[in-house]
Each structure stands twice: as structure tokens, then as C-alpha cells.
Amino acid sequence: MTETAKRRPGTRIEEVARVAGVSKSTVSRVINDEQYVSAKSREAVHAAIAQLGYSPNQAARALAGNRANAIALVVSEPTGRVLGDPFFAGVLRGVHSELAGRHMQLLLMMTQPSDTDDLVTYLSSGHVDGALLVSQHGEDPLVPMLAEIGLPVVSGGRPLGMAVPFVDADNFTGALEAARYLASLGRKRIATVAGPKDMAVGADRLSGFKRGLSEAKLPTGLVAHSDFTPESGAKAMERLLRKAPDLDAVFVAADIMALGALQVLHAHGKRVPEDVAVVGFDDSVFAATATPPLTTIRQDVEELGRTMTWRLLAELAGEAGLPPSLLLPTSLVRRASA
Amino acid sequence: MTETAKRRPGTRIEEVARVAGVSKSTVSRVINDEQYVSAKSREAVHAAIAQLGYSPNQAARALAGNRANAIALVVSEPTGRVLGDPFFAGVLRGVHSELAGRHMQLLLMMTQPSDTDDLVTYLSSGHVDGALLVSQHGEDPLVPMLAEIGLPVVSGGRPLGMAVPFVDADNFTGALEAARYLASLGRKRIATVAGPKDMAVGADRLSGFKRGLSEAKLPTGLVAHSDFTPESGAKAMERLLRKAPDLDAVFVAADIMALGALQVLHAHGKRVPEDVAVVGFDDSVFAATATPPLTTIRQDVEELGRTMTWRLLAELAGEAGLPPSLLLPTSLVRRASA
DNA sequence: GTGAAAGCGCTAACAT
DNA sequence: ATGTTAGCGCTTTCAC
Numbered sequence: 001m002t003e004t005a006k007r008r009p010g011t012r013i014e015e016v017a018r019v020a021g022v023s024k025s026t027v028s029r030v031i032n033d034e035q036y037v038s039a040k041s042r043e044a045v046h047a048a049i050a051q052l053g054y055s056p057n058q059a060a061r062a063l064a065g066n067r068a069n070a071i072a073l074v075v076s077e078p079t080g081r082v083l084g085d086p087f088f089a090g091v092l093r094g095v096h097s098e099l100a101g102r103h104m105q106l107l108l109m110m111t112q113p114s115d116t117d118d119l120v121t122y123l124s125s126g127h128v129d130g131a132l133l134v135s136q137h138g139e140d141p142l143v144p145m146l147a148e149i150g151l152p153v154v155s156g157g158r159p160l161g162m163a164v165p166f167v168d169a170d171n172f173t174g175a176l177e178a179a180r181y182l183a184s185l186g187r188k189r190i191a192t193v194a195g196p197k198d199m200a201v202g203a204d205r206l207s208g209f210k211r212g213l214s215e216a217k218l219p220t221g222l223v224a225h226s227d228f229t230p231e232s233g234a235k236a237m238e239r240l241l242r243k244a245p246d247l248d249a250v251f252v253a254a255d256i257m258a259l260g261a262l263q264v265l266h267a268h269g270k271r272v273p274e275d276v277a278v279v280g281f282d283d284s285v286f287a288a289t290a291t292p293p294l295t296t297i298r299q300d301v302e303e304l305g306r307t308m309t310w311r312l313l314a315e316l317a318g319e320a321g322l323p324p325s326l327l328l329p330t331s332l333v334r335r336a337s338a
Numbered sequence: 339m340t341e342t343a344k345r346r347p348g349t350r351i352e353e354v355a356r357v358a359g360v361s362k363s364t365v366s367r368v369i370n371d372e373q374y375v376s377a378k379s380r381e382a383v384h385a386a387i388a389q390l391g392y393s394p395n396q397a398a399r400a401l402a403g404n405r406a407n408a409i410a411l412v413v414s415e416p417t418g419r420v421l422g423d424p425f426f427a428g429v430l431r432g433v434h435s436e437l438a439g440r441h442m443q444l445l446l447m448m449t450q451p452s453d454t455d456d457l458v459t460y461l462s463s464g465h466v467d468g469a470l471l472v473s474q475h476g477e478d479p480l481v482p483m484l485a486e487i488g489l490p491v492v493s494g495g496r497p498l499g500m501a502v503p504f505v506d507a508d509n510f511t512g513a514l515e516a517a518r519y520l521a522s523l524g525r526k527r528i529a530t531v532a533g534p535k536d537m538a539v540g541a542d543r544l545s546g547f548k549r550g551l552s553e554a555k556l557p558t559g560l561v562a563h564s565d566f567t568p569e570s571g572a573k574a575m576e577r578l579l580r581k582a583p584d585l586d587a588v589f590v591a592a593d594i595m596a597l598g599a600l601q602v603l604h605a606h607g608k609r610v611p612e613d614v615a616v617v618g619f620d621d622s623v624f625a626a627t628a629t630p631p632l633t634t635i636r637q638d639v640e641e642l643g644r645t646m647t648w649r650l651l652a653e654l655a656g657e658a659g660l661p662p663s664l665l666l667p668t669s670l671v672r673r674a675s676a
Numbered sequence: 677g678t679g680a681a682a683g684c685g686c687t688a689a690c691a692t
Numbered sequence: 693a694t695g696t697t698a699g700c701g702c703t704t705t706c707a708c
Contacts, residue, residue, distance in 0.1 A: 350685060350686090351685065351686065352685085362685090362686080362687090363687085363688085366686070366687060366688090367687095369686095370687085394685085394686075395684085395685050395686070397684085397685080397686090398684070398685035398686040398687085399685080399686055399687075400686090401684090401685080401686070401687090402685075402686040402687040402688075403686075403687055403688085404687085404688095
């Protein structure tokens with residue numbers, strides 16, 4: 001590295017102390033919202049901070065306080081395919097809004113299974129105070145590894161393996177509602193493009209769907225698995241059509257897969273919803289803009305991000321009696337496809 | 339704050355030095371890839387680091403080195419609507435891949451126009467070494483403010499106001515190619531759903547489009563402005579159809595707007611591409627999954643992210659003779675819509 | 677309620 | 693090529 005650029009931060013805490021007429025310690029106490037500071041001092045410090053445009057040096061805070069004042073958002077998936085997913089975008093937005101105003105930075109980390117070790121080393125070295133995990137496939141080794149090093153963690157989506165705190169949409173109930181709705185429409189040959197078997201989200205939505213069909217005394221055998229891409233959604237739809245050319249409804253376990261399914265349905269001359277009713281899941285940006293607009297199960301991904309963050313921060317703050325896991329409600333959004 | 343959780347980082351540099359049989363300074367030099375370290379020491383240090391699973395404390399590095407070892411990715415737009423945009427996801431992926439392996443963290447910051455001052459204060463306080471800006475509308479006040487405090491900055495997309503280093507897709511040439519292609523198809527009444535007037539990306543694509551039509555001696559008057567959402571794309575398409583019911587082609591300046599335009603075209607009984615040929619821009623995930631699949635101008639957003647990051651890091655490293663701005667090539671991707 | 681002083685773990689002169 | 697020393701700006705005992 002050559003001649004790395006350096007810059008001197010502006011005001012230091014000492015100057016704030018001078019202007020406010022108190023000691024550094026008092027300024028520090030005010031900044032950290034501690035008790036035992038007189039209203040008078042507090043006010044003076046706030047005034048000085050505003051006047052000088054002071055902003056504490058995070059590095060020094062972290063070093064002295066033995067905290068990082070940062071949490072990581074870990075996306076463990078090959079080359080961040082999830083990033084393109086509106087799901088992730090929503091979570092990110094939620095995390096960010098929950099963090100707003102707190103003195104906490106968000107570090108974004110992506111990781112392939114191959115460099116899991118590096119990541120664990122990094123996370124265990126005090127760079128962050130806790131981690132949020134998203135979109136891990138099945139039994140992600142990251143989960144037990146982080147649990148072992150004692151790093152507070154909250155998973156977005158139910159992890160398949162080890163029990164760690166998590167927040168998830170109520171996928172089971174959402175899919176159940178989708179199946180009930182399709183059955184209520186009088187559809188009899190209801191299929192599903194399910195998610196991957198090795199992801200809890202896939203399994204949960206499939207379970208809920210099957211439960212709904214069972215209630216209506218309908219057969220539950222029309223299942224094609226897929227991963228969360230339009231392409232594989234299309235392929236799954238092809239398989240379904242081959243197996244049951246006369247199917248009259250399909251629950252696609254993610255809007256993004258429904259896009260592919262819709263293309264295949266059109267290509268086969270099936271009218272939606274007349275011949276085949278389609279219900280998606282997520283109510284992502286894809287749903288409203290699909291042709292035809294997609295009836296879907298809405299999950300509030302932004303709320304998911306907020307809740308995950310709240311849960312993690314609460315744990316970092318040492319709060320007791322926190323629920324190990326939380327399920328967020330879903331709701332049916334009716335559009336043109338069913 | 340109550341009883342904030344604390345953790346002690348594991349190994350410290352001193353222990354690495356002891357195990358390697360050298361001084362802290364030498365370990366530091368090895369870590370920072372400096373010269374004047376014997377191969378022997380270097381090797382010993384690497385071995386010790388591996389053995390101990392050592393990872394340097396970023397806070398201490400930042401404090402002592404007077405660098406943050408972090409850059410910010412600033413998304414300046416009301417409540418991160420951009421986040422849902424595949425454009426942003428791609429850029430993020432590119433930024434991240436370029437950062438991989440360097441000791442640099444990525445801080446994600448979103449900001450509304452209202453808290454620009456806070457952001458500037460924060461960024462100017464040494465928390466980051468530089469910033470990447472994306473998706474600013476028109477003359478974003480952030481640009482001159484950051485330039486003023488001397489923070490190295492690279493903009494993703496050409497900023498409308500002040501001259502700061504930027505990287506952008508070659509929007510002009512891309513749109514030019516779209517227009518030429520449509521003309522080469524024999525289309526005569528070619529319209530465009532353009533982007534916002536106050537964004538360079540909107541202006542540049544419109545200019546290129548008009549230039550292309552002029553070349554073919556075609557009229558350039560069929561223009562409807564829109565922002566980058568499917569809804570406003572649909573509205574713009576409605577306006578275009580009202581103005582020219584017999585239009586036979588439309589260049590939609592973003593795939594995501596094309597989704598809305600496509601819905602409207604269908605609703606009006608227009609067949610795509612038979613009656614109306616449609617060309618989009620971006621080649622985002624929306625393009626291939628649209629009905630019909632969209633012919634579009636591809637821009638490599640991941641490369642955009644990588645290039646922005648490279649440019650910023652090069653500047654931080656004090657490299658001389660860096661190009662103030664860079665334009666990335668685009669290419670036509672033929673699918674079914676035109 | 678407030679201040680003084682001792683580090684937090686590292687980098688950066690300055691020696692050698 | 694390597695070791696020694698002095699901080700970086702803040703939080704945190706511990707007095708008062």
C-alpha cells in the first residue's frame with residue numbers, strides 16, 4: 001500500500017468538555033446516556049456538541065469500550081444471489097430503520113460455504129457485537145459455529161439445524177390460507193411449486209399447503225420442488241403440467257418462481273385464472289407487475305428485518321425473558337390471478 | 339443503556355509476536371504488507387497468526403492508524419426504494435466482490451434529504467475513508483457538501499450538478515443502439531417512456547434515443563416521462579397510447595418500467611411484438627421473466643459496483659492520474675419483445 | 677454528581 | 693530489517 005490517505009477527524013471530546021465547562025468523563029456520560037449527570041451539565045454538553053458539530057470517534061469508542069458498536073448482516077449464500085431478491089432488500093430496509101438513531105453500524109458480509117472459517121474468525125474477534133443471518137440453506141454450518149463462539153445471533157427464517165433465536169414469517173399458516181382459498185374457489189386439482197426441501201421456508205410452506213388441501217379432502221400429491229428462481233419455477237411448472245395436464249390451480253411458494261410458472265402456463269395456452277388459478281407467496285414487487293397481477297400471500301419483510309434487529313439489540317442490552325423465536329403474520333392479497 | 343454485552347477479543351498482536359519470536363512492529367508490518375521484512379520473519383508471523391487464529395482488532399487499527407478502514411455506500415433516496423431495485427443489488431454485489439480480501443468494511447447508509455446534515459457530519463468525522471454514492475436525484479446537495487469536506491467520493495451514475503468522479507453505464511450509446519435497432523426493424527412510429535428529467539440517467543438515455551431516431555429520419559416527439567417504477571411506467575404508456583394510438587414501437591428506459599408498460603399494452607389489446615415492439619434497458623431480472631421476455635439494453639451493474647470501488651480505493655491509495663470518470667459499455671440483448 | 681488517570685490494541689516515528 | 697516508545701480518542705474505575 002502506498003501513501004494511504006489520512007484525515008484528521010474534527011472536534012475531539014476534550015474540546016467539547018472545555019466548551020461545556022465540564023470534564024471529558026461527563027461528556028462521555030452524556031453521550032452514553034448514563035445516569036448521575038445533572039440536568040445542567042447534560043444541557044451544557046448537548047449545546048457544546050451542537051455548536052461544535054461533534055461526532056464521537058467510533059474507533060476510539062469501540063477500543064476503549066471493548067464493544068464494536070456494530071452488528072453484522074450475514075448473507076450466507078453463493079455470491080449473493082439473494083441480494084437481487086426483493087426479500088433481502090426489504091429485510092435490509094427494516095434492519096436499517098430499526099438501527100436508525102442508535103449508535104450502531106451495519107456491516108454487510110456475504111459468504112460462500114468455502115470461506116465460512118474466515119468469517120467465523122472475523123466475527124469472533126470482536127469486530128461486531130452480534131450478527132443477523134439471512135437466507136441460509138438448510139443446515140448451515142455457520143449457525144452452530146457462531147453459537148459455539150458465543151456471538152449473539154438472530155436468524156431471519158427458521159434455521160433447519162440447531163436451535164438459535166429466529167424471526168420468521170408464519171409460512172405454515174400463510175400457505176394454509178392459500179390452499180384454503182384455492183379450495184374455496186372450487187378448484188379440485190390443486191398443485192404446488194414448492195421451495196427447496198432443504199430450506200425451512202420450503203418445508204413450512206409445503207406443510208401448510210398440504211394441510212389446507214387435506215382439510216378440503218383434496219389430494220396432495222401434485223408437488224414439484226424448485227429453488228427460488230424464475231427459471232426453476234418454470235421447469236417445475238412444466239413437470240406439473242406433464243404429470244397433470246388438467247390441473248386447475250397452482251400455489252407457487254414464491255412470487256419470483258410464479259413469474260416462470262406464468263410464462264409456462266401462457267406457453268401452454270392456459271388462461272390465468274380461467275383455466276388455472278395461481279397464488280404466489282411474498283407479495284414482492286413481482287406480484288403486482290406480473291401478467292396477470294398475482295394473487296399472493298403477503299409477508300411483511302421489512303417488519304421481519306425490524307423485528308430481527310430489535311431482538312438482537314435487546315439481547316445485547318442484556319434484556320431477560322426474550323422469546324427465542326417469533327412468527328410474523330401473513331395475509332392474502334387478492335389480485336387477478338386467482 | 340443497561341448492561342451492554344461485552345466480549346474480549348481473543349489473541350492480541352503481542353501474543354502473535356511472542357509466538358513468532360519477533361516484535362509487535364514486525365507483526366504489524368507483515369499484517370499491513372509493508373516492505374522491509376525478511377522472508378523468514380514474514381513466514382514466522384504468518385504461521386503464528388494461523389496457529390493462534392489471530393484477527394487484528396479493527397478499532398485499534400483505525401484509532402492508531404487514523405484511518406477507518408471502511409468506506410460507506412450511501413444511498414440517498416427516500417426510504418431506500420432503490421434497495422428493491424435489482425440495480426442496487428447488482429452494484430452492492432460488485433462493491434462487495436471488489437472489497438473482498440482487502441481489510442475494508444462496507445458501511446451501508448441510507449439517507450433522506452432531511453438528514454443530509456447529520457450524514458455529512460458523520461462522514462466528515464473520520465468514520466469512513468471514502469464514500470460511494472448511488473442513485474441521487476438530480477442536483478443532490480450531498481455531492482457538493484461531501485466535496486467540500488474533502489472526503490474522497492465516487493458517484494455511481496453521472497451526477498447532474500457538481501463535477502465529482504463517477505462511473506456510469508454508457509446510457510447514451512445504449513439508448514442510441516435501442517433506437518437504431520427498432521428503426522432497423524422497420525418501425526416508424528417509435529415512442530419512449532423516458533426516466534425522470536432530473537436524473538442524468540434519464541436525460542442521457544433520452545438523448546441517445548433521440549439521436550438514434552434522428553439518424554433514421556424518424557420523428558422524436560413521442561416522449562412520456564416517468565420515474566423508475568412499474569406504476570408510473572404504466573401511466574406513461576397510457577399517455578403515449580392516447581397521444582399516438584398507432585405507435586408501433588416503444589423504448590422503455592428501464593426494465594422495471596417496461597413491466598407496467600407491458601401490462602397496459604396487453605390491456606389495450608396490443609400484441610407484443612407484432613403490434614408494438616418493446617425494448618427495455620438494464621437487462622435486470624425483470625427482463626427475462628417478463629411476458630413476453632424483454633429485448634433490452636444490458637448494462638453490467640456488478641461491474642459498475644466493482645469499478646466504482648476500484649476507483650475509490652485507488653484514490654485512497656494515492657494513485658495518480660486516475661480518470662475522473664468512466665463509462666461502461668452496454669449491449670443489446672434480443673429476446674421476444676422486439 | 678464529577679474529575680483524574682489508566683489503559684483499550686494497534687500503528688508510526690525514531691532509533692538502531 | 694527490526695525493536696522501542698509514544699500516542700490515537702475514548703471509556704472506565706476510583707477517588708472525591
